[in-house]
Amino acid sequence: MSHGSRRWWVLGLIALAQFMVIMDTSIIGVALPRMQDDLGFSPENLSWVFNAYVVAFGGLLLLGGRLSDLFGARRMFTAGWLILLVGSAAAGLADSVAIELAARATQGVGAALIAPSALTLLMMLFGAQPRELTRALALYGAAAPAGGTAGVFLGGLITEYISWPWVFYINIPIALIAVLATPALMPAGGARRGSLDVAGTLTVTAGLGAAVYAIVRAPEIGWTSGQTWLVLAGAVAALVAFVAIQAARREPLMRLSIFRTPNLAAANVAQLLLGAAWIPMWFYLNLYLQQVLGYSAFPSGAALLPMTVLIMVGMIALAPRAIGRFGPKPMVVVGLAVLAAGLGWLALVRPDGNYAVDVLPASLVTALGMSLAFIPSLGTAISSAPPEEGGLASGIVNTSYQVGSALGLAAMTAVAASYGADRLGDLPALTTGYSAAFVGAGVIAAAGAVIGTLTLRARAAGPQAVVEAEEAKVG
Numbered sequence: 001m002s003h004g005s006r007r008w009w010v011l012g013l014i015a016l017a018q019f020m021v022i023m024d025t026s027i028i029g030v031a032l033p034r035m036q037d038d039l040g041f042s043p044e045n046l047s048w049v050f051n052a053y054v055v056a057f058g059g060l061l062l063l064g065g066r067l068s069d070l071f072g073a074r075r076m077f078t079a080g081w082l083i084l085l086v087g088s089a090a091a092g093l094a095d096s097v098a099i100e101l102a103a104r105a106t107q108g109v110g111a112a113l114i115a116p117s118a119l120t121l122l123m124m125l126f127g128a129q130p131r132e133l134t135r136a137l138a139l140y141g142a143a144a145p146a147g148g149t150a151g152v153f154l155g156g157l158i159t160e161y162i163s164w165p166w167v168f169y170i171n172i173p174i175a176l177i178a179v180l181a182t183p184a185l186m187p188a189g190g191a192r193r194g195s196l197d198v199a200g201t202l203t204v205t206a207g208l209g210a211a212v213y214a215i216v217r218a219p220e221i222g223w224t225s226g227q228t229w230l231v232l233a234g235a236v237a238a239l240v241a242f243v244a245i246q247a248a249r250r251e252p253l254m255r256l257s258i259f260r261t262p263n264l265a266a267a268n269v270a271q272l273l274l275g276a277a278w279i280p281m282w283f284y285l286n287l288y289l290q291q292v293l294g295y296s297a298f299p300s301g302a303a304l305l306p307m308t309v310l311i312m313v314g315m316i317a318l319a320p321r322a323i324g325r326f327g328p329k330p331m332v333v334v335g336l337a338v339l340a341a342g343l344g345w346l347a348l349v350r351p352d353g354n355y356a357v358d359v360l361p362a363s364l365v366t367a368l369g370m371s372l373a374f375i376p377s378l379g380t381a382i383s384s385a386p387p388e389e390g391g392l393a394s395g396i397v398n399t400s401y402q403v404g405s406a407l408g409l410a411a412m413t414a415v416a417a418s419y420g421a422d423r424l425g426d427l428p429a430l431t432t433g434y435s436a437a438f439v440g441a442g443v444i445a446a447a448g449a450v451i452g453t454l455t456l457r458a459r460a461a462g463p464q465a466v467v468e469a470e471e472a473k474v475g
Helices: 003-026 032-039 048-071 073-093 097-126 130-161 171-185 198-221 226-248 256-260 264-292 297-303 305-326 328-346 355-383 387-418 427-455 463-474
Strands: none
Touching (some): 003 073, 003 097, 003 171, 032 048, 032 097, 048 073, 048 097, 048 387, 073 097, 073 387, 097 130, 097 355, 130 305, 130 355, 198 226, 198 387, 226 256, 256 387, 264 328, 264 355, 264 387, 264 427, 305 328, 305 355, 355 387, 355 427, 387 427
């Protein structure tokens, strides 16, 4: 196998990792009612089948990035798949609520090692060739929406025709293939000397975990609940302690000065707001299809396929060309603005609506916006950092997107409920609530476009800037 073809096989494995990490957040949705019956979940605890994964994933991403830098990305990539495999087997075999939630958290731990190490490996393979890096990032980015939609689609298919444990067992053969293929395909990379910042690791993991926990739990117990604010206060205290520790340590978990790198902080804010707008849209669009239009799980997943196909085509074919012509900043800003417009259109959904009029055209506009904004903001965030901190930069940008997703979904859940989305069976009330969530997500996307305009530096960082510099030398 030639070096060039080997790199693209490796990219396929990296994209598969992104696909699986995102699929595992969505595949269990349709299976939840049957899991509730079989394992004895109470209604208020059932959401933790999803949340246990998200809390572990979001809370440990920075640690995963640091471990990737210290011990080697390939080693952490393999370890992450092994942990995901064990967690998946345990989740499928679980016969109690406690075991199920522990297994889902274990899956989240594996994903927190896989995601940053995968991006680091991608940068190792393609970072020296900016044109190919943009294409590689496009394929990597397209794997995320494909994983999200595949999760809904496969979850419905498996739950309906096999049984719910197979939504977890499906990970096992894929994880085995990844573990066996990694030594032969992946670059070894190099571990580097350094100490693991234990105090920093504990405080940032506790802070991020507590923040995500409070955010995802708040819709259940109320944003004004003393418990919500107590946990949030604990999260803030832990994160303040983390910053103090990082400032004082010689070898911190996260070098604070990394945020002085041009465009890194701004690109991470764009990723955070992109997740905060996109995930509520995807979540409530699925609910509108099922609870208002009356689609069952399988047709609902199929209804999201045109949106997914457009995102994949946009990320692979359109975004790289647009970045090459206009640069990363305009594409981030325009993408977020188009996403906001699509969400505004979705807000016009009707109780007696239909898919062709109320869903398809507006969802395609949102998909176009996502495909334009995701790749340039991701590429800018990870290419702004020095190569030896690629794992850290990957961990930061993954954390930004995941925390943004959790925050956006929790906030829009509160908004939707306040406008009637908790009145099951009342189609006008449900539609009004979902519409309010779309409006709120649109406001977030529009704010992202404004912030990107003010904070991103034009043509400064990102793969295309290097391309242009090289072309200028040749010219």
